[in-house]
Amino acid sequence: MTLKVGVLGYRFMGKAHANAMARLPMFFPEAPEVERHVLVGRDEAALADAADRLGFERTATDWADVVDEVDAFYNLGPNHVHAEPSVAALEAGTPVLCEKPLANDLESAERMADAAAEAGVPTATAFNYRFVPAVRYAKNLIEDGELGEIHHFRGRYLQDWLVDPEAPWSWRNSEELAGSGALGDLGAHTVDLARFLVGDVERVSGHLRTFVDERPVEGGGGDGDPETRPVTVDDAYSAQAELEDGVMATFEASRFANGHKNDHAIEVHGSEGSLKFSLERLNELEVLRGGDRGYETVLVTDAEDPYVDHWWPPGHVIGWEHTFVHENYEFLSAIADGEEYHPDFEDGLAVQRVLSAIQESDERGEWVDVA
Structure with a gap:
């Protein structure tokens, strides 16, 4: 077919x-x-x-x-x-x-x-990012009870491409075109991984900030003065959240984090252990099990690790682009086989509800329940 x-x-x-x-x-x-x-x-x-x-x-x-x-x-x-x-x-x-x-x-x-x-x-x-082998490995650890009862989820996504106030305006700086800034562009990924690994988000307290209110339009303006357009979305956000089963969570994203190019990092802490992951070291997962004095760095490249048998011998790392191969494989196979696929539009809607609640919380200055 x-x-x-x-x-x-x-x-x-x-x-x-x-x-x-x-x-x-x-x-x-x-x-x-x-x-x-x-x-x-x-x-x-x-x-x-x-x-x-x-x-x-x-x-x-x-x-x-x-x-x-x-x-x-x-x-x-x-x-x-x-x-x-x-x-x-x-x-x-x-x-x-x-x-x-x-x-x-x-x-x-x-x-x-x-x-x-x-x-x-x-x-x-x-x-x-659900299709990073190390993230799938982390999910298996959590589902197998290796971390015990989950207490904390922490997620941050940091970039620095807008630190320069002269960086040009784009559709990503427009509420009409983008909906939100770092919150939707970056935070959506973090919220989805929280749902994927730990559970649904039930309530949030959010804070959004715009650092530069207008930006020059590339190729615009005249008479020595560049044409500018207003920035109508957030440059950064942070949020406290409560997930299902009382798990405490913090979310953060910024496009103003100087020195960070594409730093998506998560931590999960439980009663029996913890784990840490960074997209900038996407072949590694740091795992702490009960009784250990420190974290073990697991190189998730063995043939029995998720998706890895399709690629290279152990230790031969894969990259960011491979996550799209895994994603396309799963989605197109679901179409061909007539099977269910996740994350689907319902998952996307669940994340959108969290984004909307964080925006509402910032406007109201109080905790907001996720519908």
């Missing part, structure tokens, strides 16, 4: 997913055969060049023309275009993978999840 895939978006995430689809037959021969069928975008010249580089059969400038002719539709556009194309594809009975956060507001995310439930086909919210 060959699955025809249509992809909206050809920049950062378009490259990541196209690369993943190209790698599947080499390393996951049991995966369904995939045809990179159509690439969708607005700029015809740039689109044609991208389709040639990324291996797509053809291009289209209107997503409405393709959502009913493919076996899977990947919505990798900016947050404000997640809802309409995804809902249209689902109404056509087409499985959809959508980038995170699921939408730029809670109402749109609810509409997308409702459409997914009505369609009854596999959906995916692109939380690719």
Whole structure:
């Protein structure tokens, strides 16, 4: 069975997913055969060049023309275009993978999840960090009771690409286009890993901050004065949270953390042990078991570790891009086999509810229950 895939978006995430689809037959021969069928975008010249580089059969400038002719539709556009194309594809009975956060507001995310439930086909919210072997290894430890009763979850996601106040404005700085800033862009990943590893978020107390109120527009302005646009989203956020079973949690993300390029780190502490993980050392998991005086660094590259048997001999590490291969393998296999897939749109909606509650908490200055 060959699955025809249509992809909206050809920049950062378009490259990541196209690369993943190209790698599947080499390393996951049991995966369904995939045809990179159509690439969708607005700029015809740039689109044609991208389709040639990324291996797509053809291009289209209107997503409405393709959502009913493919076996899977990947919505990798900016947050404000997640809802309409995804809902249209689902109404056509087409499985959809959508980038995170699921939408730029809670109402749109609810509409997308409702459409997914009505369609009854596999959906995916692109939380690719669930597919890091070390994260899967951590989940197995927790589920096997190795850490005992879980007391704490800590998660932070730090970047520094906006520290310079002259860094140009982009759609990620707009509430209308992105919904939120570091909260949705980075925090969504952390919240999803908390749900994946420990449990649902029940209530939150959040704080959001914008450090630079306006930014120059690339190529804009005149007379020596650059044109600027307002920044209407957060540059950083932090939150206290209570997870199910009374687990205490803290979440934090910033695009102003000088010296941090892509530092997504989590900790889980239990009555019998603890674990620590950092995306910048994604092949390693630090594990503390009862009776140990310190953490053991486990190199998660053995053949029996999650997904690793598809790659290299022990100790030959994999990278960030491989998480997309695992994600695509699981999602496309679910489509081919007619099976359930997670994280789906319901998972994306659950995260969106937490993001919305954190924003509401910041506005109200008090704890907010997650609906």
